[in-house]
Each structure stands twice: as C-alpha cells, then as structure tokens.
Amino acid sequence: MIKKATIFDIKRFAVHDGDGIRTTIFFKGCPLRCVWCHNPEGLTQKTDICFFEHKCILCGECARVCEKSAHKLQTNIHIFDKNACVLCASCEEACPNDSIKIYGKEVTVDELLPILLEDKDFFESSGGGVTLSGGECLVQADFCRELLSELKKNGISTAVDTSGFVSREKLNAVMPFTDIFLYDLKAYSEDVHIKCTGQSNKIILENLKYIDATGKPTEIRIPYVPEYNDGEIEALAEFISSLKHVTRVKILPYHNYASGKYAALGIENTLPCRLPTDEEIRAAEDIMLSHGIKVYER
Numbered sequence: 001m002i003k004k005a006t007i008f009d010i011k012r013f014a015v016h017d018g019d020g021i022r023t024t025i026f027f028k029g030c031p032l033r034c035v036w037c038h039n040p041e042g043l044t045q046k047t048d049i050c051f052f053e054h055k056c057i058l059c060g061e062c063a064r065v066c067e068k069s070a071h072k073l074q075t076n077i078h079i080f081d082k083n084a085c086v087l088c089a090s091c092e093e094a095c096p097n098d099s100i101k102i103y104g105k106e107v108t109v110d111e112l113l114p115i116l117l118e119d120k121d122f123f124e125s126s127g128g129g130v131t132l133s134g135g136e137c138l139v140q141a142d143f144c145r146e147l148l149s150e151l152k153k154n155g156i157s158t159a160v161d162t163s164g165f166v167s168r169e170k171l172n173a174v175m176p177f178t179d180i181f182l183y184d185l186k187a188y189s190e191d192v193h194i195k196c197t198g199q200s201n202k203i204i205l206e207n208l209k210y211i212d213a214t215g216k217p218t219e220i221r222i223p224y225v226p227e228y229n230d231g232e233i234e235a236l237a238e239f240i241s242s243l244k245h246v247t248r249v250k251i252l253p254y255h256n257y258a259s260g261k262y263a264a265l266g267i268e269n270t271l272p273c274r275l276p277t278d279e280e281i282r283a284a285e286d287i288m289l290s291h292g293i294k295v296y297e298r
Ligand code: SF4
Pocket: 049, 065, 066, 067, 068, 069, 070, 071, 084, 085, 086, 087, 088, 089, 090, 091, 092
C-alpha cells in the first residue's frame, strides 16, 4: 500500500479536463521543462512557498505569526526570506489577502476518496468523473493506481492527463483503471521537442502508439505556442491520423497567465512573449480536420 502522494491542488467542477463535470487532482513533480509551463508550482515534487508581492497590503500579519522571522516589513517594503521558512503554513492562514500560498500537500487515498465521491451525482448526470493531472501525475504512478482502482470500485469514470514521458511500467500500472487518457503532444520533431521541453519525444510517441494499440481511448492535447511548436501541426496531424482510438484533438492556445507564479516562486520566467491569434488556432484546427481528425469544439 502506497501511503502518500504530494499534490498541489484539487479543482472541483472542472469542465476542461475531460468530459462532463470533473474533479481534477494536480500531482506535484514533472520530468519535462516546457518553456510555456503554466503550472510551475507543479514542477518539483517538494513542497514550496510562494509570496505574491503584488497582492501584499503590508498589514504585517505574516510577520506577527512567523516564528522564524522570515517576513520583515519596512516602510512600504515586504522582504521575504524563503530560506528561513520551515513551511509551517501559519502565514498562509494569517494573510488576509491570499498573498502567500504553500504548494504541496501530502495526502492518502483514504483522505482523497471522500472528497472525490462528494460530487458523484454531478459526475453521473454530466458524464464526468475524476481526472488525475499535474505536473505529471504518473511520476507518482503507484499512488495513482491505488486511487484509480478505488474510484473504479465506486463506479467513477477516470481520466489520466499525462505528458506520456513515463516508463511503460508506470503506464501499465494505471492502464486497467483508466477510462481515457488525456495525452499531451508538444511536437513531432525530436529537435523541436527538445528545444521546447528539454527532453526527447521518442518515448512519448511510442507510449501513445502503445496505448492506442490496446484500444484505450485518448484525447490529444496540443499546446499551440507561436515560434516554438507552431510548425509542428501538420506532422502531428499525420501522426495522429495513423492512430485508431483518438476521440478528438484539443488545440490549447498558449497563454501567459502564470507569469506571476514564476516571480512568486523565485524561479526564472521562461514564458514566451507572443500569444497565438484566433486565426492561428483556427488554422491549426483546420489542419486536424483536413486529416479527418475530430477537433474539440470551443
Ligand atoms: S510558512 Fe511558517 S515558517 Fe514559513 S514564512 Fe510562513 S509562518 Fe514563517
């Protein structure tokens, strides 16, 4: 029995993480480093604290409760010493303006299950269920397997949102309890994939062919990032059209809403500058359609 997993969020009533109304669990840890990552708080598996300076109203509550003196307030300045922090969460609770957030919490299957079953009626009436996401949820595949198995015992539909950059062993661990994979494809060319994510895509393409050969359905998700992977759509469409069990393709327009998170985490902001236009997204969708691939209706 795997005791615990580290997660950084649970989103109820999610409508973009598979069919119907869903609860999505975001697991911490990811082996890829996509330059456009919009969940940088999920990159490492360790618990981390974020200070959102722009939200701080300089009330001093955090400094009052912090026993490690990690928060220091001077006239109009809030200095946060992350190295002094022991992640006790007192300041997160005390802050009246949500300026402090701790990402990463250890949970057990027994703790998660009642939360997930709470919305069973919504799942059933909408054709929804539970989605495991991240980060890369399959970094913690043994825990995912246990959780998915319990969900299936309770009649809940399950989806696993993965980058596919995982061992076959991890994929096989969750396969029997996964109804659908939400599978991210970032590039077909290996050099483009390395440039965008820091890793080769060979294992990702092979794993997708493997899943497809089992007959398990997949929804493919392609982040569209101008000047990074925008030249890959035709090759991806050709590849996807060779698969037999793809339910649809969703082109995800790149956005830069996460820039504040990079600053708050104190890590380098790698987000590209240029956002895609509607015309570019439509053109990418048209390429998919021209290959006979069903496209997600926005
Ligand atoms: S989490 Fe605890 S130790 Fe860290 S800064 Fe906040 S109050 Fe201080």
